[in-house]
Amino acid sequence: MPTMRAMVLDAPGRPLRPAELPVPEPGPGEVLVRVRACGVCRTDLHLVDGELPNPKLPVVPGHEIVGEVVALGPGVEEPHPGQKVGVPWLGRTCGVCRFCRSGRENLCDSPLFTGYTRDGGYAEYTVADARFCFPLPEGDPVALAPFLCAGLIGFRAYRTAGEGKRLGIYGFGAAAHILAQIARADGREVYAFTRPGDTAAQAFARELGASWAGGSDELPPVPLDAAIVFAPVGALVPVALRAVDKGGVVVLGGIHMSDIPSFPYRILWEERVLRSVANLTREDGAGLFARLRGLKVATHTRPFALEEANLALAALREGRLQGAAVLVV
Ligand SMILES: [Zn+2]
Numbered sequence: 665m666p667t668m669r670a671m672v673l674d675a676p677g678r679p680l681r682p683a684e685l686p687v688p689e690p691g692p693g694e695v696l697v698r699v700r701a702c703g704v705c706r707t708d709l710h711l712v713d714g715e716l717p718n719p720k721l722p723v724v725p726g727h728e729i730v731g732e733v734v735a736l737g738p739g740v741e742e743p744h745p746g747q748k749v750g751v752p753w754l755g756r757t758c759g760v761c762r763f764c765r766s767g768r769e770n771l772c773d774s775p776l777f778t779g780y781t782r783d784g785g786y787a788e789y790t791v792a793d794a795r796f797c798f799p800l801p802e803g804d805p806v807a808l809a810p811f812l813c814a815g816l817i818g819f820r821a822y823r824t825a826g827e828g829k830r831l832g833i834y835g836f837g838a839a840a841h842i843l844a845q846i847a848r849a850d851g852r853e854v855y856a857f858t859r860p861g862d863t864a865a866q867a868f869a870r871e872l873g874a875s876w877a878g879g880s881d882e883l884p885p886v887p888l889d890a891a892i893v894f895a896p897v898g899a900l901v902p903v904a905l906r907a908v909d910k911g912g913v914v915v916l917g918g919i920h921m922s923d924i925p926s927f928p929y930r931i932l933w934e935e936r937v938l939r940s941v942a943n944l945t946r947e948d949g950a951g952l953f954a955r956l957r958g959l960k961v962a963t964h965t966r967p968f969a970l971e972e973a974n975l976a977l978a979a980l981r982e983g984r985l986q987g988a989a990v991l992v993v
């Protein structure tokens with residue numbers, strides 16, 4: 665039986681373990697993908713730290729997968745062998761629940777999530793549901809990987825934030841660095857908030873077109889129309905609410921966040937909206953990849969070998985990354 669290299673989470677709280685696993689076989693409706701690059705997402709940290717309920721264990725993490733199709737399971741015609749594909753977080757939906765039937769498959773009652781409730785891309789091969797793979801353009805797999813979650817979730821959060829001109833972003837990591845470039849191309853003003861004193865991240869945000877960058881303990885120079893909070897820090901929720909104008913929207917882009925402190929009603933009053941985004945739909949992917957066509961959005965990546973996954977996770981946890989960590993497989 666052919667085997668592959670993989671990094672495996674046996675239980676939350678433990679480091680990933682390098683392992684030789686059998687190459688998985690694609691079942692009906694699935695494809696086998698040779699992984700070339702897999703981004704490291706904050707969600708992977710939440711998984712490793714035990715902050716997400718009921719993972720498949722052991723599990724191969726990773727849901728920002730770029731690779732090519734090498735074998736088809738029964739019944740699959742597309743994507744074809746040799747096709748370059750991206751495999752995102754949304755691994756499968758039921759297609760029949762009331763959410764799936766109303767254009768909200770991101771909220772499916774019985775979904776599978778890549779690298780969480782099914783094996784993901786911290787490995788040489790992975791199987792994926794053919795219907796949930798995105799065909800990708802040619803290009804460096806490492807540079808493409810961050811689009812598969814940071815880009816997708818960022819884009820969903822961006823669309824949810826509405827059309828307002830002044831957009832704040834709290835937490836200037838992988839998602840923010842992609843989103844800032846799209847927002848600038850759309851003629852928006854970007855206000856970037858980092859950890860207080862993180863002047864390197866603030867300079868990075870300005871390089872990517874932010875009109876203003878400062879610490880999350882500062883108020884922006886003008887009231888914002890919308891703010892997206894990517895940092896998993898509940899204390900930023902009232903901070904962002906205070907930064908948006910009347911009618912402003914605060915969108916929470918993470919899957920997990922520390923507790924939100926109580927706050928006075930007056931910072932929510934005047935029709936400010938506070939909401940989260942969860943997961944993605946395939947339509948978000950179609951929208952993102954269509955928007956990227958003809959746009960020069962550069963991803964800033966730091967490559968790591970597959971066996972260095974624990975190092976990549978540590979760098980993300982400690983906020984030592986500008987842009988995105990990507991495992992090169
Ligand atoms: Zn469903």
Ligand SMILES: [Zn+2]
Pocket residue numbers: 705706707708727753813814
């Ligand atoms: Zn992710």
